[in-house]
Amino acid sequence: MADLTLTTFDWVPEPPRGFVRDLRIRWALEEAGLPYRVASVPFGDRNADHFAHQPFGQVPWLTDGDLSIFESGAILLHLGGLSAALMPRDSRGRSEAVEWLFAALNSVEMASLPWTMFKFMGTDDGSPAVKFVDDFLTLRLKHIEAVLAQREWLAGSFSVADILMSDVLRVVDRFGGLAAHPASRAYVARATTRPAFAKAHADQMAHFAAADKNREKS
Template sequence: MPDLTLFTYDWVPPPPRGYVRDLRVRWALEEAGLPYRVASTPFDDRGPAHLAHQPFGQAPWLTDGDLSIFETGAILLHLGGLSAKLMPSDRRGRSDVTEWVFGALNSVEMASLPWTMLKFMGEPGSKFFDNFIELRLKRMENVLADREWLTGSFSVADILMADVLRIVERFDGLAGSPACRAYVARATARPAFAKARDDQMAHFAAADATRSV
C-alpha cells in the first residue's frame, strides 16, 4: 500500500502559479485516484534539509514510505508503477510510456525551456532557440496528427508532454501547431488537470495571508 506525500514550496510569487512542477505530480495522483498528503518546504530558505531530498534546491519531491524521490520524471514513472491508469503494466506498454516520458522532457522540453525562460524573464529572444523549439514542434505535429494520446491510452507521458506544450502555449508558441494545441486542450479538459491546478493555486494563495501578517 503506497504512503504518498508530495512536497512543494510553501509559497511562490504569483507569476509561476499554475505552472509550478508539483502540478505534474498532483495531476498524476488525481488521475490515478491515489490518496496523498501535501507538505510544504520553505521557498525562501532552501537549506540542508531541503537539499537532502532535492539536491538542486527545487521542488517537488515525493516520499512513498521510506523512499524519497526527486525529479518529476522519476516521480511519474514511480506512480506509473502504482496504477495502470498512469502506465500499462505489460513490457511493451511500460517501454512505450517510458520512451515518451523522456521524449517529453528531453526532446521537447529541452528545446522549450530555453525559449520559455527567455520569454518569462523578459530577456531578448534568440533566433537560435526559436529555431530549436520550432523544429521540435514540427515533429510533434506529425506525431499528434493521427493519435489521441502518445501511446495506446492516456498515461504519465501525456501529463508531461501536455504540460510542456501548455507552457509553450502560455507564450503564444503554438499558433502554427494546431495538432499540438488541440492535444493540450484535450489533456487539460480532463477533470484531474483542473483539480491539480486549482489545488496548486489554493495552496499558494493560502500562504499569501500568512506572509502578509
Template structure:
C-alpha cells in the same frame, strides 16, 4: 499517504506551472490520496538538500522512500498504478520513451525560451532557441496526427509530461501554428484530474500569499 513537497510561495508567473502539479495530477488520475508539505523558495534547509541535491521541487515521500525529479516520480507511480501505465510490455516501453522525450527533447527549448523571454528578456538568446523549439514542435505535430494520446491507445504518465510542457509553449504564444498540438493539449488538460490538480496548486499559493 503520499507526501508531495512543493514551494510555500512562488512569483505570479510561476503559479500553475510548478512541477508538483504533475504529481498532483497523477495522484488524482490514480485515486491516490496525498498531503502537501512546503519548503521555502529562497531559504532552503540542509534537510531539503539532503533529499534533493539541487534544492528543487517536487519531491515525493512514500513511507521511507524519498524521490525527486518529476519524471522519476511519475515513472515510480506509473509502475505501481495501472491508471497511469498500460499493462503490455511494449506499450509500457512506449510510455516510458515518450515521457523521457518530453523531458529531454521538448522541455529544454521550451524552458530556455521562457527564460530568455520572461526572465532574462534577452532577444539574442530568444532568436537562437526559437527555431530549435519550432523544429521540435513541427516534428511532434507530425507524430500526433491521428493519435488521441502520445504513447498508446490510452492515457499514460507520458501524456501528463507532454501536455504540461505544451502548456508552457502555449503560454509563450508559440503553439498557434500547430493545431494538432493545441487540440491534444486542450484534450488532455480537460481531464478532471488535471483541473482538480491545477485548482489545488493555485489555492495552495493563494493561501500562502
C-alpha cells in the same frame, strides 16, 4: 500500500503559479485516485534537509514510505508502477510510455525551457543565441505536431507521458508558441480538460493563495 507525501514550496510569486512542477505529480495522483498529503518547504530559505531531498534546491519531491524521490520524470515513473491508470501494463505500452516520458523532458522541454525563459524575461532580442533556441524549438514542435496529428495519446492510452508532454507544451502555448501547431494545441486542450488536471491546478492555486493569506496575517 503506498504512503505518499508530495513536497512543494510554501509560496511562490504570481507568474509561475499554475505551472510549478508539483502540478505534474498532483495531476497523476488525481488520475490514479491515490491518497496523498502535501507538505511545504520555504521558497526563500532552502536548508540542508531540502537539498538532501532535492539536490538542486528545487521542488517537487515525493516520499513513498521511506523512499524519497526527486525529478518529476522519476516520480511519474514511480507512480506509473502504482496504477494502470498512469501506465499501460503490457510491455510494449509500458515501453512507449517510458520513451515518451523521456522525450517530453529531453527532446521537447530541453528546447522549450530556455525558449520560455527568454520570453518570460523579455530577452527575446533576436540575438544569435535567441535565434538558435527559437529554431531548436520550432524543429522539435514540427516533429511532435506530426505525431500528435496521428494519435489521441502518446502511448495508446492516457499515461504519465501525456501528463508530462502536455504540461511542457502548455507552457509553450502560454507564450503563443503553438499558434501554428493545431494538433499540439488540441492535445493540450484535450489533456487539460480532464477533471484530474482541473483538480490539480485548482489545488496548486489554492495552496499558494493560502500562503498569501498567512503572509498578510504575519
